[in-house]
Amino acid sequence: MSGTLSEATGRRPSSQKGVRLFRPIAYFESLALIKPADLQALGYRLLLLDVDNTITTWNNQQLAPEVERWFARLLQYNLRACLLSNNSAERLQGLADRLGIAFCAKARKPLPAGYRRAVQQMGGRPEHTLMLGDQLLTDILGASLAGLDSVLLRPISLAQEFRWTYVNRRIEKLFIKGVLARTPHNHFNM
Numbered sequence: 001m002s003g004t005l006s007e008a009t010g011r012r013p014s015s016q017k018g019v020r021l022f023r024p025i026a027y028f029e030s031l032a033l034i035k036p037a038d039l040q041a042l043g044y045r046l047l048l049l050d051v052d053n054t055i056t057t058w059n060n061q062q063l064a065p066e067v068e069r070w071f072a073r074l075l076q077y078n079l080r081a082c083l084l085s086n087n088s089a090e091r092l093q094g095l096a097d098r099l100g101i102a103f104c105a106k107a108r109k110p111l112p113a114g115y116r117r118a119v120q121q122m123g124g125r126p127e128h129t130l131m132l133g134d135q136l137l138t139d140i141l142g143a144s145l146a147g148l149d150s151v152l153l154r155p156i157s158l159a160q161e162f163r164w165t166y167v168n169r170r171i172e173k174l175f176i177k178g179v180l181a182r183t184p185h186n187h188f189n190m
């Protein structure tokens with residue numbers, strides 16, 4: 001009966017819909033493992049990147065050399081980048097300046113408005129934009145809500161985090177195994 005109903009309304013059953021909200025195109029153990037050439041080949045032109053535990057550890061202003069090198073390589077593959085974080089401009093400014101890229105602070109992920117604003121500010125197109133982040137419940141969920149593809153990254157370190165992130169991680173545990181089981185690891189399905 002519910003199948004008939006969903007056919008009639010053209011909607012997916014809610015369980016499937018829920019699953020779709022947590023569907024990164026790939027999972028990588030670190031940013032440096034992602035080949036910019038692959039991103040270009042997949043048609044992406046704009047990358048939105050989470051900050052804490054994606055490009056550096058929580059509240060850290062240092063960047064690992066391999067992360068800086070990775071960003072430096074993006075230009076030759078026609079890829080532009082923008083930091084997209086719920087954190088403050090004070091947190092992002094120094095990192096963005098060092099990488100020579102733009103940033104969008106207080107994005108209020110997982111709400112889709114911040115993602116859309118970032119795409120617009122960068123003059124990008126949603127279908128050419130990829131979100132990269134370490135949290136299912138913020139980075140990946142928000143990207144889906146904004147109609148963007150996403151890549152899930154392993155958090156750099158869980159040693160110290162914002163207290164709400166700790167709550168998110170507890171909830172994330174309910175989904176993460178299922179998500180990882182159907183997501184390519186350290187490569188893209190090209």
Ligand SMILES: [Mg+2]
Nearest residue numbers: 050052053134
């Ligand atoms: Mg993060």
